[in-house]
Each structure stands twice: as C-alpha cells, then as structure tokens.
Amino acid sequence: MTKRQPSLFIPHGGGPCFFMDWDPPGTWDRQRKFLEDLPGTLPERPTALLVISGHWEAPVFTVQTGPAPPLLFDYYGFPPETYELTWPAPGDPALAARVRTLLEGAGFDTAGDATRGYDHGVFVPLKVAFPAADIPTVQLSLRADLDAAAHLAAGRALAPLREEGVLIIGSGNTYHNMQVMMQALRGGG
DSSP, X not given: OOOOOOEEEEEOOSTTGGGSOOSSTTTTHHHHHHHHHHHHHSSSOOSEEEEEEEEEEESSEEEEOOSXXXXXXXXXXXXXXXXXXXXXXXXXXXXXXXXXXXXXXXXXXXXXXXXXOBOHHHHHHHHHHSTTOOSOEEEEEEETTOOHHHHHHHHHHHTHHHHTTEEEEEEEOSXXXXXXXXXXHTTOO
C-alpha cells in the first residue's frame, strides 16, 4: 500500500546557486544540505512530483503536460556553465490530466501547456534533492491574481494526490531580494 506523502515548501535558493561558487563561501550550504537530506525524510519514494514554483504565474491554473519537459533557464547574469545544467526528469501527462480533473472538479478553470519547461524553481532544488532525475515530475502554475483563498482551495482539491504517492512541493523562498541578501551576508546591511 502506498504511504501518504507530505506536501512541502522548499527553498530553491537564488538562480543556480547550488552549482557555482559564491562569496562568501558556504552561502547556500545549509539549504543544499536540507535538499540533499530531503528524500530520507519521506515515508517512501514518491510515485511522482507535483511542483508549484514561485516563478510561473498564469491567468488560470496551468499544468505542464509534456512527456519530456526541457529546462527553462529563467535566470540571468550567471556563469556560462550554469546554462548547461541538465535534469532530464520525465513529465507525466497522466498526472497532469489528473491535476486538471481535480482542479476543474473544484470549480477552477485550467489550461495545459505541452511546451513549458521546468523553471529554475523546479530543476535547481530538485537536481540537488533528486539528482537521478528519475521521478516523473509535473509543474503547476500559480494563478496570476495570487488570490490566497483560491490557492488554498486548489491545495485542498489536490490533496488526494498525496494518498497516491505524489509529493506536492511548493518551491520558493520567503525572501527573494538577492542584492540585499548578499549585502547582508557580506556584513554590509
């Protein structure tokens, strides 16, 4: 019998932070360690991952439906090697369809996007947590109006997926002003 998966909010750092050198050294070590240890905290290996990244908003809840999503390098000004990262996790069109069915059953309009790639809010933390990239993964957008009640209701609608072994992940940071954060780390703020 499949064990119920949790739903989690995980950090994705800043851009490709886990795959480059930073000043001061060790800036991202604690977040990296948290992500590396994450699989060992789960009740069992997830059957799939459903990820909601803070970097994708759409007019309606939109589900990535492609079988082999590419990576979307939606960060700028980083070293060239960070644009060559790979994380070839398969998509899961059947899970994508189930997500849409659950959301529509709760009264939400939805859309599918067969060409959308994994943004860095997905592939950066999951490349650390699940480096083998062998768990089917589907990305779901936020709704652009960011209506809290609607997003909470969407979460309730998607909750049955947890009983099916799907790990639901919200990816972001509680703070996302990189310039101010780095200034503080260097002792200037």
